[in-house]
Amino acid sequence: MIEFEDLVIKDEGDAREYNVEQIRDKIIWGDALRVLKKIPDETFDLVFVDPPYFLQLPNKKLVRWSGTIVDGVNDEWDKFRSFEEYDNFTRSWLKEVKRVMKPKATVWVIGTYHNIHRVGKIMQDMGFWILNDVIWIKTNPVPNFLGVRFTNATETLIWATKDKKVKGYTFNKEYAKEFGIGKVGANIWVLPICGGKERLRDKSGKKVHSTQKPLELLKRVILTTTKEGDMILDPMAGTGTTGVAAKALKRHYVMIEINETYVKAMVERLITPIRLTTSNFSYSYQKRIQQYLKLNEVK
Ligand SMILES: C[S@@+](CC[C@H](N)C(=O)[O-])C[C@H]1O[C@@H](n2cnc3c(N)ncnc32)[C@H](O)[C@@H]1O
Numbered sequence: 001m002i003e004f005e006d007l008v009i010k011d012e013g014d015a016r017e018y019n020v021e022q023i024r025d026k027i028i029w030g031d032a033l034r035v036l037k038k039i040p041d042e043t044f045d046l047v048f049v050d051p052p053y054f055l056q057l058p059n060k061k062l063v064r065w066s067g068t069i070v071d072g073v074n075d076e077w078d079k080f081r082s083f084e085e086y087d088n089f090t091r092s093w094l095k096e097v098k099r100v101m102k103p104k105a106t107v108w109v110i111g112t113y114h115n116i117h118r119v120g121k122i123m124q125d126m127g128f129w130i131l132n133d134v135i136w137i138k139t140n141p142v143p144n145f146l147g148v149r150f151t152n153a154t155e156t157l158i159w160a161t162k163d164k165k166v167k168g169y170t171f172n173k174e175y176a177k178e179f180g181i182g183k184v185g186a187n188i189w190v191l192p193i194c195g196g197k198e199r200l201r202d203k204s205g206k207k208v209h210s211t212q213k214p215l216e217l218l219k220r221v222i223l224t225t226t227k228e229g230d231m232i233l234d235p236m237a238g239t240g241t242t243g244v245a246a247k248a249l250k251r252h253y254v255m256i257e258i259n260e261t262y263v264k265a266m267v268e269r270l271i272t273p274i275r276l277t278t279s280n281f282s283y284s285y286q287k288r289i290q291q292y293l294k295l296n297e298v299k
Pocket of ligand 1: 030031032033050051052053077209211212213214235236237238239240241242256257258259262
């Protein structure tokens with residue numbers, strides 16, 4: 001039976017350097033800014049980063065007009081004192097991510113309107129070359145608050161190389177066509193936020209993590225931009241969605257996470273094998289998506 005110690009390396013002390021064999025298919029429990037510095041140059045074929053959003057929610061209960069409570073992200077890991085502090089944090093991890101990417105590797109960063117434009121600007125300033133952004137449309141977004149803004153139903157994924165000169169990166173266009181909307185496989189993915197059995201909950205029924213991403217999202221990232229056997233890094237792994245999808249799709253992973261509760265949750269997920277189909281959702285699911293997009297209403 002696989003144990004916690006088989007999967008987790010606790011990052012301690014300053015002197016240690018990691019070699020690739022030691023960290024392959026492992027969770028490193030520690031601060032990504034310290035851990036990344038100990039990983040050799042050019043280790044990964046793909047990096048997926050789902051960083052803090054810096055949502056800046058007020059420190060009080062948010063109640064909708066309907067009387068229901070807004071289930072927002074108000075975790076300590078999402079708090080920064082200022083945009084400057086957030087930007088410095090972003091620059092620090094992007095610098096290390098760039099270094100540990102293989103020459104033909106690509107990187108994905110996901111975020112909302114709160115942070116993704118800052119992250120995108122910093123990436124361009126640092127020489128990353130943006131290949132695409134992919135818009136994730138959520139079929140079941142968090143309902144609107146007071147009705148004073150549009151319902152926020154999207155997240156943006158930036159997909160980039162280290163720099164403009166990179167050629168020969170992995171792009172599996174058949175999957176891009178299958179997952180993207182429309183005949184051309186446009187850069188729009190329509191899928192629900194993580195829920196049901198997939199959503200990790202503690203004994204009292206509370207979500208283990210406020211921003212657990214759906215496996216379907218990571219499946220799409222991995223199938224479109226990696227090959228079997230590739231090494232994938234997620235330096236802020238949360239509940240380990242990236243590693244779980246990577247394992248099911250026969251890729252290798254390294255995940256870094258600072259929070260002990262999330263590390264424990266990842267281990268639980270990784271020791272329970274799952275299967276992921278490489279195809280798109282079922283027919284009935286596709287129909288629901290079409291209805292969501294109101295495509296059926298065009299006469
Ligand atoms: C948006 S969540 C990632 C959620 C993840 N994609 C999932 O599916 O569960 C960001 C994560 O980054 C972690 N984090 C924040 N700062 C970190 C740091 N310096 N080093 C490692 N992890 C960090 C947080 O604890 C949090 O779990």
